[in-house]
Amino acid sequence: MYRTHNCGELRISNVGQSVTLSGWVQRLRRMGGMTFVDLRDRYGITQLVFNEEMNAELCNQANKIGREFVIQATGNVSERYSKNDKIPTGDIEIIVETLNILNPSDVPPFTIEDNTDGGDDLRMKYRYLDLRRNNVRANIELRHKFCLAVRRYLDSLDFLEIETPVLVGSTPEGARDFIVPSRMNPGRFYALPQSPQTLKQLLMVAGMDRYFQIVKCFRDEDLRADRQPEFTQIDCEMSYVEQDDIINTFEGLTKYLFKEVRNHDLGDAPFLRLSWHEAMRRFGSDKPDMRFGMEFVELMETLKGTGDFTVFNDAVYIGGICAEGCAEYTRKQIDELTNFVKSQQVGAKGLVYARVQEDGSVKSSVDKFYSPEVLNRLKETMGAKKGDLILILSGDDANKTRRQLCELRLLMGDRLGLRDKNKFALLWVVDFPMFEYSEEENRFMAMHHPFTSPKPSDIEKLETSPAEVLADAYDMVCNGVEVGGGSIRIHDAELQAKIFKVLGFTPEKAQEQFGFLMNAFKYGAPPHGGLAYGLDRFVSLFAGLDSIRDCIAFPKNNSGRDVMLDAPSFVDQKQLDELHLNLLPIEQK
């Protein structure tokens, strides 16, 4: 037996017991004739003591141990002379009698401490050492607890967790699929699912009534900062439901998770609901961060045509936010904001500001174009007080400009410390437009996905004015992050065919790609709808992480590589031959 206890469980009540512990050497200190070893495992740290006077040979052996050695020690639990109240085992120590080195360790390439000296690349290459750090391990433990709580709650509501296949067919609508050549079916390919969307709908047709699955999904996209080629969804679907049924069910789940896993009470009130249009108008985002105000104020009436500033006079949209107490911003600080909004990431043409001075007067970067009366009206429209800074963007595309102003609002929220990671603001964004027009593809694209139901009252507009059609779609947003999203689905084969037509599919193409679903709808498909949470993001939010990577045991980097495993890698020609594949010459970039 390697151990009688783990390194986190011994207390003062165990004093006098003979115990055996195994673990990693966190730290070794020599003081006088004593050697102290902090022995670590997943559960905690226990201090081992070696006394040169009592057993010189053993102490000598201990002094040769290095950091991260795996050792086994047997000895007596003893009360400490100087207690450590920072750790639960701090009242006791083990007076070691026998020591066994189970495995030595090379010096690790970075320190195994909360604040490590290891850079991101090194940590990822030696992820198995990185995971030994308390804070990284805590994220993995949190993820485990989170998933278990999800399953417990949904099971209590009669949801069945049902596994859907990973080797499916390719569906060109949406992002790019990863494809998998089939040796048994030469020339044919499986695809890895971007989500089990159509499969969960088939489960509803199958009468499963309430389905969920915590499931890996795959997208072969160019990876932006915080995306992974494989990610995990909490995928859910219900039959015989309307939008409110789904919203109520998953508000319940979310409140439960916050309470059980994060020990945070979201209260009894239902979450706020904002329509997509209102969210865009007030916050310039379909996932507004509601931890703070700083709402947009539209300034068309105030600033368009009321002075000689042609930029505003030509604008389709002018909007401002009021940054409380920032009137004292220096020239340099304002320049930083201007550079931020003009950066490629945001893309605005420029920034107009106005300071509300101590005497109540307004001093602005466009003073020369506007009368003091107009500037005073600006102050009043904005609801700005003495000491506030008004920041204004304009443009010829209202929603594009709003999105730019949103970026500025979030930046100011950060600067003013309004985005506290321990505060959680949840809401539903509802009434999404059904379609958005893609200039690139020269056609309408589904804003959620092609199986989303239009609002029944808008069905008649499908052929005449698709841009105006709203969908029974909803996103759950927390702190500016879309944690979940879903919709009521179409359960009628004819309506589904109409939608495919708006999306530019010929009936043949629709049949080829989604025939299996449309055919299924002919055999008694129930009304249904659902939702999927992004697990990685949701857990990151609970853990207060900036990146989803640290709640994933073995994440990939921005090139989709696992640098620890060195994957993807080259394969033998023999393997390709069996698949009837040939690799074409690749241009060196």
Place this chain on the structure above:
Amino acid sequence: MYRTHNCGELRISNVGQSVTLSGWVQRLRRMGGMTFVDLRDRYGITQLVFNEEMNAELCNQANKIGREFVIQATGNVSERYSKNDKIPTGDIEIIVETLNILNPSDVPPFTIEDNTDGGDDLRMKYRYLDLRRNNVRANIELRHKFCLAVRRYLDSLDFLEIETPVLVGSTPEGARDFIVPSRMNPGRFYALPQSPQTLKQLLMVAGMDRYFQIVKCFRDEDLRADRQPEFTQIDCEMSYVEQDDIINTFEGLTKYLFKEVRNHDLGDAPFLRLSWHEAMRRFGSDKPDMRFGMEFVELMETLKGTGDFTVFNDAVYIGGICAEGCAEYTRKQIDELTNFVKSQQVGAKGLVYARVQEDGSVKSSVDKFYSPEVLNRLKETMGAKKGDLILILSGDDANKTRRQLCELRLLMGDRLGLRDKNKFALLWVVDFPMFEYSEEENRFMAMHHPFTSPKPSDIEKLETSPAEVLADAYDMVCNGVEVGGGSIRIHDAELQAKIFKVLGFTPEKAQEQFGFLMNAFKYGAPPHGGLAYGLDRFVSLFAGLDSIRDCIAFPKNNSGRDVMLDAPSFVDQKQLDELHLNLLPIEQK
């Protein structure tokens, strides 16, 4: 709101309530002026009643409904005149007041009944209809309960469920990998994991201590009768353990699952343990079905050189089983057995039998070669009684012959009704050989996998006589099915290198393929070991299924095809171009 109750919950206590139900039409019967509809959902069946006298129009509407239509009905719960005690809702019926057809249905291609008229191919093509059948749905529900119970139990023992990546690197040792071309890393391929073996070992190096995962695994093998290209494992690993720790832990889990999910008490006694050699000697299998005896009796002393039968005189192994009460088998029945053992599937050269007759004398197919004394000694050695049939195989390879005799034993077990699906016989097979010699590859292969630890006492034999080395490996067997298997792993880089050498890897090749693991072992790898259950098989066993397919929502057929989704399928050349791949001409078979 689509429903106030589901179709399985109304009882006599609900009489008088106004309710709304939604579901599928299972059956419609007209009797006199009444129309009865059995409305079905996942939870049960409730009878709806339409009365022509009370509401002719409504009744007329009901009469137009077909099987599998999706309808919504509102009405009053009423006590039935003639109750149906076969269903929990059989005391009541709904006197319908309003009826709403939510979705019509074409006539389904097979009946949605426990005993359907649909053949296997049709059921798979319309799997979403097949899943509506009670018995198929029950398997999916059982699987859900099973997984939840696994998670609950392992969580209570401090196991963490940790997701490992699906896109990993290719490891040529073992079965064939599915590979996935990477667009972002042209010319390189991910592989889908055959199991998370190396990753879970890295999690142990990472100090996670106790890991599990219910996880999809992938093997691109030619599919035998009951294999799937993607299958699910309950994958587990523990640190600081010896074989007994693992066996005790998972015996606990298994007993819990049988009790909680199958309502079957396996008792307090530990499972039987057989060494691999003993299992082979007594049952000719490393997964013996212990629901019945019929153990092998070795007959070398009795029959080799004691008569003129050259087949036996040349044999390396002669063994027999005793089929109780089968002495009366007809010539035709014996011929069937002979054909069975001579079939390609079994591969024996022939079958010798001996009947123990009513007078105690023995009548055998080799009478002319042996004296009555020898035949009498055969009877005694076999422990055969009057009326028993002795069946004997021989061959020049002991274990090969034993495997053939095992097939015969299982067949006789079936014929004698000794393989009751409601009886469960569990055991551990332990002390597996470390290696088996592959004539095909002309080298030793790992019997479990190359990370399995040899028994410490056998390490010295690694270089001199690898065939004799036993492993710290164990399989859990139930009713002749291997439900789980695992081993203590090597945690020492040097020992791991030695094993790779026996397996014929050059140090360079070992480093190339498993360098990430051997390097990890240099940084304090703890002693560890684990086990993986085959979820599909385990659930099938609980459900009493002959095939694992029916506990999988969307299984693939023997060619690895999903006939419902029509996957795998052809992809656009554009997709291949992006991956720098070319498809070679494929010979038509």
